[in-house]
Structure formats: structure tokens, C-alpha cells
Amino acid sequence: xxxxxxxxxxxxxxxxxxxxxxxxxxxxxxxxxxxxxxxxxxxxxxxxxxxxxxxxxxxxxxxxxxxxxxxxxxxxxxxxxxxxxxxxxxxxxxxxxxxxxxxxxxxxxxxxxxxxxxxxxxxxxxxxxxxxxxxxxxxxxxxxxxxxxxxxxxxxxxxxxxxxxxxxxxxxxxxxxxxxxxxxxxxxxxxxxxxxxxxxxxxxxxxxxxxxxxxxxxxxxxxxxxxxxxxxxxxxxxxxxxxxxxxxxxxxxxxxxxxxxxxxxxxxxxxxxxxxxxxxxxxxxxxxxxxxxxxxxxxxxxxxxxxxxxxxxxxxxxxxxxxxxxxxxxxxxxxxxxxxxxxxxxxxxxxxxxxxxxxxxxxxxxxxxxxxxxxxxxxxxxxxxxxxxxxxxxxxxxxxxxxxxxxxxxxxxxxxxxxxxxxxxxxxxxxxxxxxxxxxxxxxxxxxxxxxxxx
Numbered sequence: 001x002x003x004x005x006x007x008x009x010x011x012x013x014x015x016x017x018x019x020x021x022x023x024x025x026x027x028x029x030x031x032x033x034x035x036x037x038x039x040x041x042x043x044x045x046x047x048x049x050x051x052x053x054x055x056x057x058x059x060x061x062x063x064x065x066x067x068x069x070x071x072x073x074x075x076x077x078x079x080x081x082x083x084x085x086x087x088x089x090x091x092x093x094x095x096x097x098x099x100x101x102x103x104x105x106x107x108x109x110x111x112x113x114x115x116x117x118x119x120x121x122x123x124x125x126x127x128x129x130x131x132x133x134x135x136x137x138x139x140x141x142x143x144x145x146x147x148x149x150x151x152x153x154x155x156x157x158x159x160x161x162x163x164x165x166x167x168x169x170x171x172x173x174x175x176x177x178x179x180x181x182x183x184x185x186x187x188x189x190x191x192x193x194x195x196x197x198x199x200x201x202x203x204x205x206x207x208x209x210x211x212x213x214x215x216x217x218x219x220x221x222x223x224x225x226x227x228x229x230x231x232x233x234x235x236x237x238x239x240x241x242x243x244x245x246x247x248x249x250x251x252x253x254x255x256x257x258x259x260x261x262x263x264x265x266x267x268x269x270x271x272x273x274x275x276x277x278x279x280x281x282x283x284x285x286x287x288x289x290x291x292x293x294x295x296x297x298x299x300x301x302x303x304x305x306x307x308x309x310x311x312x313x314x315x316x317x318x319x320x321x322x323x324x325x326x327x328x329x330x331x332x333x334x335x336x337x338x339x340x341x342x343x344x345x346x347x348x349x350x351x352x353x354x355x356x357x358x359x360x361x362x363x364x365x366x367x368x369x370x371x372x373x374x375x376x377x378x379x380x381x382x383x384x385x386x387x388x389x390x391x392x393x394x395x396x397x398x399x400x401x402x403x404x405x406x407x408x409x410x411x412x413x414x415x416x417x418x419x420x421x422x423x424x425x426x427x428x429x430x431x432x433x434x435x436x437x438x439x440x441x442x443x444x445x446x447x448x449x450x451x452x453x454x455x
Contacts, residue, residue, distance in 0.1 A: 012083025017124035036113035091115040116271035128221040132251035135228040142286040179305035244278040276326040310428040317342040339416035369422035408454030
């Protein structure tokens with residue numbers, strides 16, 4: 001889904017959960033590329049409700065306003081709203097601008113909103129939790145390389161017009177691919193087909209795959225977002241593109257739709273400006289030869305399950321590496337340092353050795369990565385020493401390698417990225433087809449000589 005389709009601008013009524021009787025008209029605007037903002041025609045609190053109030057002996061009330069009270073009274077942990085018949089919970093909000101009128105009351109208020117939940121009210125002190133999450137990832141459908149759309153052409157014969165073939169498009173939703181995870185949760189790869197067009201000039205079929213995670217109990221929303229990020233990282237690594245979140249929904253047992261004798265779960269749509277954005281020159285378009293490996297080569301849904309099992313042990317290290325990959329801009333030295341630290345953490349968790357030296361950890365990781373990494377960097381000992389010197393220079397400000405070109409350091413940082421990726425794939429027991437496909441990818445064929453030349 002494009003950013004323009006995710007954006008919205010709606011009018012409604014808004015209130016604080018503790019003051020449901022005090023509703024304020026306003027407009028909620030969400031832009032995936034910037035932020036969310038609520039503009040109120042009025043204010044949630046009057047000026048006489050803010051500040052520190054004290055009562056004098058003569059009955060006079062004094063209100064003291066300071067920077068601290070302005071910050072306190074302009075912070076809204078949670079806001080409720082109703083717009084276009086839909087319930088909204090706005091989370092982690094604060095006032096960014098306000099106008100006041102001492103005489104006659106009134107005023108306006110602008111509130112910065114960090115997270116939007118559409119489709120449910122979370123009460124004032126209720127924990128943000130759900131028992132499932134659905135996630136749409138850009139390039140996931142490309143990565144799956146499977147289709148429920150069939151196209152047939154019947155070329156003209158004697159009794160047909162001669163100006164072209166008869167074309168038939170057929171579509172069907174494919175069955176879910178299912179894997180049960182070690183913690184008892186269930187992951188489903190789901191498929192859907194939609195039909196679009198104005199029925200006059202165009203009519204088209206489109207399909208998409210998405211993941212839905214079913215958990216055995218209510219889980220905090222941040223935990224579910226982390227689980228979705230684990231899937232995002234896998235698709236990003238496999239496709240070589242940032243698998244941007246194109247949609248995320250949570251599921252809660254209390255949020256249902258009822259009609260007659262039927263009861264269905266209703267999704268809670270989640271809106272937030274994500275940091276990980278697709279930066280490719282052809283967003284949404286990807287050819288098979290551009291991928292490092294496919295879903296089928298990775299082992300299908302069982303391979304994805306093994307990936308999630310591995311990530312549960314190395315989530316922090318993976319997040320550090322992928323953050324350096326997703327970043328729109330970052331100092332080369334920071335990329336190298338973050339990836340080096342992630343490899344240290346990976347080896348510490350995988351080997352159980354807490355006192356090993358950095359170079360020893362790199363060598364162990366290279367052994368785990370296998371011959372593909374040796375082919376990439378050449379002599380592992382020379383490579384590990386070069387990384388150690390650069391890492392020490394950056395971390396301890398030694399300034400001993402100032403003559404090295406930034407490009408050489410960039411290629412070293414890229415080698416650390418691929419070492420971490422290969423270690424994660426080995427830990428997830430990826431099939432050998434994955435490593436064979438990576439070795440033949442043009443990017444690694446180009447990168448290898450660059451790394452070796454800089455050592």
C-alpha cells in the first residue's frame with residue numbers, strides 16, 4: 001500500500017478518557033512520511049484548570065504557571081475520539097501549540113500524536129495489548145513468488161474477430177501456510193485477491209500475501225511490533241530492499257463484529273510514521289533476479305518459523321544491524337561500529353563465551369558463516385585484523401588509520417553486515433540453496449574484490 005493510501009485527514013470529536021463528558025471538535029491528520037497531528041477547535045482543559053492552585057486564607061485562589069506545569073498539563077498519555085463512525089485511541093500525545101482567550105473563553109489547541117489505534121478504545125489505565133497482529137510488508141508478495149491469478153489467451157479462429165485474442169483472468173485465494181512456533185504461537189501466511197477498476201475503462205485483479213501471528217494470550221503491543229519487525233528484517237535481507245510496513249493491524253478478543261448469530265473479530269488498525277522506509281528507485285517493483293533468495297529456497301513457512309526461533313535469541317543484535325541498513329543516512333564509522341558490536345553479541349549468545357577477544361569472536365563467526373564468507377573476504381585472518389584496527393580506532397579515538405579511504409571502511413562495514421546475515425541464516429538452519437543463490441548474486445560478486453582490495 002502506498003503512503004498516499006495510508007494518509008488520512010478526518011473530522012471528529014475528541015476527549016480525555018477521564019473527561020468523557022467534555023468533548024472537543026477537531027481534525028486528525030496522519031501522514032506516514034512525517035507525523036500525526038490533532039487540531040482542536042477548543043482545548044481539553046481551560047486555563048483555570050492548569051498550573052498549581054493554592055487557596056489563600058481570605059478565599060482567594062492563586063494559580064502559578066511554570067515551565068514544569070505547562071509540560072505536565074500539556075501531556076496527554078491517551079486521547080479518545082469518534083470520527084466517521086470509528087473509534088480512535090491516540091497514544092503518547094503532547095500539546096505543541098495553543099491559543100487562549102482570557103475574556104470570553106474559547107481557544108484552540110494543536111496536539112502531536114505518536115500512535116493511532118483505529119477501531120477500539122483502550123481505557124485510561126488499560127495496557128495496550130492484543131492476541132494477534134497482521135502485517136503487510138512491501139515486497140513480501142514478490143518474495144513469495146506464487147500467484148492465485150491465472151491468465152489465458154484464446155487466439156482467433158474462424159468464428160472470432162481478427163483484432164486480438166480473447167483474454168480470461170481468473171483468481172482464487174490460496175490456502176494459508178501455517179507453522180506453530182516453539183512458544184505455542186501460530187504464524188500464518190495468508191493470501192487475498194481483490195478486483196479493481198471503474199467497470200468501464202479498466203478492470204483488474206490484484207493479490208497480496210501478508211503474515212498473521214496468533215498468540216496464545218494477550219501480549220503487549222510493543223512486543224507484537226517487535227515480532228512483526230522480525231519478519232520485516234527477513235524479507236528485507238532476502239529481497240535486498242527495505243520491506244516497509246504497508247499496514248499493521250492488531251486483534252483483541254473484546255473487539256468483535258456481531259450480525260445475527262455470527263460474531264467476527266474486528267481489526268484494530270495501527271498508524272505510526274515508521275523509521276524504516278523503502279528508499280529504492282523503483283518502489284514496489286522487484287524482479288526475481290534482484291533477490292538474494294526466495295521464500296521457497298528459504299524453506300517456505302517452516303523456514304520462516306526457524307528464522308523466528310533464531311531471532312528470539314538474537315533480536316537485539318539483529319535490530320542493531322538492520323537499523324544500520326535501514327537508516328537513510330549514517331556515518332560509515334557508525335555502521336562499522338554497530339555491526340561489529342552486533343557480531344560480538346551474536347557470538348556471545350551463540351558460543352557462550354563471555355571473555356573472548358574481539359578478533360576471536362570474528363573468527364568464530366566467520367567459521368560459522370562458512371566458505372561463502374571466505375570467498376567474499378579472502379584471508380579471514382587479515383580481514384579480521386583490519387576490522388579490529390578500524391573498530392579500535394573508532395571506539396577508542398586512536399586516530400591511527402586516518403589514511404584509510406572512507407570507501408575502504410564502507411566495504412569493511414558491508415562485510416560485517418554480510419557476516420552477520422550469514423551467521424543468522426546458519427543459526428536458522430537455512431537450506432544450502434540460499435547460500436548458493438547469495439554467492440551468485442551480482443552485488444556480492446562486485447563487493448568481494450572491493451573488500452579484498454582494501455585489506
